[in-house]
Amino acid sequence: MVEWEVVIGLEVHTQLATKTKLFEGAPTAYGAEPNTQAGLLTLAMPGTLPVLNREAVKMAVKFGLGVGAKINATSVFERKNYFYPDLPKGYQISQFYTPVVAEGYLDVILDEGEVKRIGITRAHLEEDAGKSLHEDFHGMTGIDLNRAGIPLLEIVSEPDLRSAKEAVAYLKTLHSLVRYLGISDGNMQEGSFRCDANVSVRPKGSDVLGTRAEIKNVNSFRFVEKAINYEIQRQIALIEEGGTVIQETRLYDSDRDETRSMRGKEGANDYRYFPDPDLLPVVFDDSFVEEVRKTLPELPAKKRERFKEQYGLADYDAAVLSTSRDLADYFEEVVRVSAASPKLCANWVMVELGAVLNKTNTDITQPPVSASALGILIQRVQDNTVSGKIAKTVFEAMVAGEGEADDIIAKRGLRQVTDSAAIERWVEEVLKANPAQVEEYRSGKERVFGFLVGQVMKASKGQANPQQLNEVLLKKLTQ
Amino acid sequence: MALLPEEVRRIALLARFELKEEEIAPFTDKLSTILDMVEQMSNVDTSHVSPLSHPLDIHQRLREDVVTVFNSRELFQSIAPDVLAGLYLVPQVIE
Numbered sequence: 001m002v003e004w005e006v007v008i009g010l011e012v013h014t015q016l017a018t019k020t021k022l023f024e025g026a027p028t029a030y031g032a033e034p035n036t037q038a039g040l041l042t043l044a045m046p047g048t049l050p051v052l053n054r055e056a057v058k059m060a061v062k063f064g065l066g067v068g069a070k071i072n073a074t075s076v077f078e079r080k081n082y083f084y085p086d087l088p089k090g091y092q093i094s095q096f097y098t099p100v101v102a103e104g105y106l107d108v109i110l111d112e113g114e115v116k117r118i119g120i121t122r123a124h125l126e127e128d129a130g131k132s133l134h135e136d137f138h139g140m141t142g143i144d145l146n147r148a149g150i151p152l153l154e155i156v157s158e159p160d161l162r163s164a165k166e167a168v169a170y171l172k173t174l175h176s177l178v179r180y181l182g183i184s185d186g187n188m189q190e191g192s193f194r195c196d197a198n199v200s201v202r203p204k205g206s207d208v209l210g211t212r213a214e215i216k217n218v219n220s221f222r223f224v225e226k227a228i229n230y231e232i233q234r235q236i237a238l239i240e241e242g243g244t245v246i247q248e249t250r251l252y253d254s255d256r257d258e259t260r261s262m263r264g265k266e267g268a269n270d271y272r273y274f275p276d277p278d279l280l281p282v283v284f285d286d287s288f289v290e291e292v293r294k295t296l297p298e299l300p301a302k303k304r305e306r307f308k309e310q311y312g313l314a315d316y317d318a319a320v321l322s323t324s325r326d327l328a329d330y331f332e333e334v335v336r337v338s339a340a341s342p343k344l345c346a347n348w349v350m351v352e353l354g355a356v357l358n359k360t361n362t363d364i365t366q367p368p369v370s371a372s373a374l375g376i377l378i379q380r381v382q383d384n385t386v387s388g389k390i391a392k393t394v395f396e397a398m399v400a401g402e403g404e405a406d407d408i409i410a411k412r413g414l415r416q417v418t419d420s421a422a423i424e425r426w427v428e429e430v431l432k433a434n435p436a437q438v439e440e441y442r443s444g445k446e447r448v449f450g451f452l453v454g455q456v457m458k459a460s461k462g463q464a465n466p467q468q469l470n471e472v473l474l475k476k477l478t479q
Numbered sequence: 480m481a482l483l484p485e486e487v488r489r490i491a492l493l494a495r496f497e498l499k500e501e502e503i504a505p506f507t508d509k510l511s512t513i514l515d516m517v518e519q520m521s522n523v524d525t526s527h528v529s530p531l532s533h534p535l536d537i538h539q540r541l542r543e544d545v546v547t548v549f550n551s552r553e554l555f556q557s558i559a560p561d562v563l564a565g566l567y568l569v570p571q572v573i574e
Contacts, residue, residue, distance in 0.1 A: 018544050025547030034565035035556070039548035043555060055544035076532040083495055085569040097530075132572060142566035270493055275532040280539040 002240075003204040006232050007212075008167050008197060009159035012174060013152045014184040015128065015192040016059045021149035022127045023050030023093065028150050030190050038130075038145035044088035049278050052077075056151040057282065059183040060100040060125050061292045063153060066181050066299060067120050069104025071289055077125075077279040080271045085143050086130035094154075096273040099124030100282075106157075107301055108173045109319065110166060118170050119158030128152050147191075153183070159198065159209065164228035168221050171195060172323075176300050180325045188219050195224055199231045200245065210235070211245040215259055218252050227252035231259050303328055311335065311342035320350055327364045330371045337375025340382040348378055352392065356399050368399045377405035385409060386416050390462055418465045420472065426459040427472050441477055449473070482511045 021028060024041040041048040064071045075098045079091040101123035108116050130148035132141050155174065161167045175193055178184040186193045195218050200210035215231055218224045230252075235245050250259040298306070300322050307318040307328075321331045327349075334345045356368055369377075377398065381391045386409060397408045409415055417423060430452060431438050441448040456469055487507045491498045498506060552565065561568040 020544050020546055020548075025542070025545060027546045027548075033552075035552050035567065036550040036565070038555075039551070040555075051542040052539055053544050054541035057541060081493075085567075085572060133566060134571070137563055137566070137568055139571055140561065140563075140568040141571050142563060143569055144566055270489075272493070277533065280533050280535060280537060282541075283538040 004201045004232075004236050005204045005206070006162055006164075007159045007200045007202065007209060008161035008164075008228060009212075010157045010161065010167060010170065011196040011198070012155045012157075012171070013128075013194045013196075014155065014178050014186065016056050016151040016153055017182065017184050018053055018055045018059070018151055020053060022053050022056050022125065022151035024048075024149055026149065030187075032146055034142075034144040035146060038148060042088070042130075042145050042149045044090070050093060050276075052279065052282065053151060056125060057100065057284075058292050058295075059151075059181075060123065060153055061284070061289055062181050062183055062296065063123055063155070063178065064101035064104060065289070065293055065296055066177055067101075067104030067106055067123075069101045069120060069123070071284070072098055072100060072102055073285075074098065074281050074283050075100045075124075076281050077276045078273045079276045080126075080273055082271060084129070084132075085141065086132050086145070087127075087148060088145070092127055092129065093276055093279070094126035094273075095124035106170065106173055106177070108166070108169045110169055113315065116160075116166065118160045121156045121158050123153055123155045126152050126154055153178075159200075164225045164232070167197060167228055168225045171221060171224060173300070176323050180297055180300055182297070188221075191219065194219060197224065197228055197231075199228055199235070201232060201235045201239070211247050213245060213247070213259070214249045215252050216249055216262075223252060223254050226254070226257055227259055230257060234259065297325065311346075313342060313346055317343075317346045317350065321346060324364060330364055330367060333371035334375045334378065337372045338378035338382065340378045344381070345375075345378055348374060348395075352395055369395070373398060373404055380405055380409065384416055384418060384465060386414055387462070387466055390414050390416065393462075414463065416465050417460060417463045418468060420468060423456075423460070423464050423468050423472050424476075426456050426464060427469070427476050430455045430459055431476060438477065449477075452477075482507050482514065 015028075018028060020026060021042065024039050026039040026042060027037050029037065041050060061071055063069075075095060077093050078096045080094045080096070081091045083090055099122040102121075104120040104123070106118050106120060108118055110116055128147050128150040130143055130145040132143055134141055157170065161170055175186050178193070179186045184192055188194075197215045197218065198212045199215060200212035202208060202210040213231060213235070215227050218227050231250070238245060249262045251262055252259050303322040304318045307313045307322055308315065311318075313321070320327075322328050331345065331349050334349060335342050338345055353367065353369070353374065357363060360368065362368070374395075377391055377394055380386050380394075381388055386394060394405050394408050394414060397403075397412070398405060402408055403411075434452065434455065437448045437451060441452070452473060453466075453469060456473060457464060457466075460469075484503050484507050487503055487510060488498070490496075490510075491506075556562045556565075556567070559567050
């Protein structure tokens with residue numbers, strides 16, 4: 001029985017968050033009426049010429065700096081020639097021989113906490129194509145060119161990935177990075193972050209690459225994992241039955257969870273790249289790169305380390321809280337406002353807030369409770385105004401839109417009682433009402449203590465300070 | 480460098496040229512002549528010359544990221560062969 005090794009390389013197309021297209025000043029907003037954002041250049045009208053968007057170039061350089069890559073001081077745009085109505089020019093302006101970014105890497109944390117360095121072969125700028133709509137338009141195809149010409153950064157990894165899980169970990173890290181850098185919104189539903197996977201298998205120990213299949217059309221992390229796993233099993237089964245893998249493009253069908261050959265396209269692709277005579281070489285001086293370097297934010301890996309050091313967070317908490325810049329900023333604001341222990345804040349953000357975000361299917365960019373409002377609530381726990389348990393009730397009310405923590409505490413009379421006379425009264429009431437349990441406790445059954453605590457807490461409507469309650473109850477029982 | 484008729488058919492397909500069968504032979508000859516002429520240049524030693532991507536010795540100027548193109552769909556679609564609900568309609572391209 002041969003043991004197989006899986007070899008995966010990924011190509012990610014990420015839409016850059018520029019206001020206008022790569023070569024034309026037409027807007028890029030998502031969801032506009034069809035063809036209202038396609039100007040003369042996008043329509044390939046004669047006499048139009050492309051003019052390169054400075055911001056897109058900056059974003060590409062920013063990405064290169066974020067992955068420790070070499071920035072090519074001179075890069076050239078080439079034409080990739082093919083006829084398809086979603087690109088009226090008959091070619092896509094792309095980069096082939098001299099991309100902006102070359103030879104970088106991304107450190108990916110795997111499940112077991114192991115860090116694996118994945119090589120990034122290159123990243124280049126190119127224009128997106130329009131959308132073809134194949135619904136029934138009297139046997140015709142409908143074309144919307146709003147997306148045509150939007151800048152894409154195509155990021156190509158080395159074939160360093162060895163499982164579907166690793167591929168997903170790499171993608172998530174890359175996704176987090178482009179969002180940190182602010183170069184893409186990374187919205188996968190809207191197609192801002194799309195992935196093609198090159199998958200092959202070889203006998204373990206071999207250093208020759210097997211024939212690869214390219215899987216297209218995967219638009220979620222979950223589907224990437226499923227599509228790759230399907231493809232691995234397909235290739236192994238094929239080879240073990242004596243067949244051979246052919247180099248081809250396959251489409252992933254998420255409904256049937258399988259990949260299917262796109263036959264008919266094979267051999268038709270001959271892109272005949274050549275330098276686009278409409279565009280001059282792009283040359284940066286060092287000052288351009290340095291100017292971009294100054295705009296680099298703190299990157300995820302660095303932030304994670306800082307969270308461990310500065311806040312004393314555990315590996316897991318630091319990793320979760322640094323996955324997105326928005327989440328990290330939210331957490332830091334909570335810590336700042338509450339002046340409470342970072343660990344307590346981390347729990348609130350990850351557990352309580354996380355649960356609400358999950359339930360309402362929203363993310364941290366639209367928090368149901370602002371960071372400063374949550375910070376104030378945690379401060380009320382820290383200064384003993386409310387117990388941790390009551391704070392959860394207050395939080396629910398805040399999520400429901402009932403106002404700020406202090407208003408809710410006052411309105412609902414949830415302020416924690418630290419008045420020892422009042423606590424003693426509740427304790428005495430409970431002891432009087434439960435003589436049997438008191439007797440049991442005094443005869444050695446100490447677990448009755450928990451029951452009595454619960455009764456006192458109930459008598460106080462949850463408002464007694466738990467430490468004081470414990471102390472008073474213990475004192476009274478052992479008197 | 481002599482081209483084969485199949486190669487000419489393929490080049491025609493890639494360029495979306497519709498060649499009649501009787502045009503294949505003359506095109507094969509003419510294109511081969513052009514390639515022969517280009518091939519003479521292979522005799523020149525270019526090992527010290529880096530590839531030229533553009534004859535002008537100047538660099539690309541960059542544009543600021545500001546919207547300068549506004550919606551003119553109605554005007555553009557007034558000359559389109561067929562439109563529907565804002566879409567350009569083209570012969571079906573899916574297999």
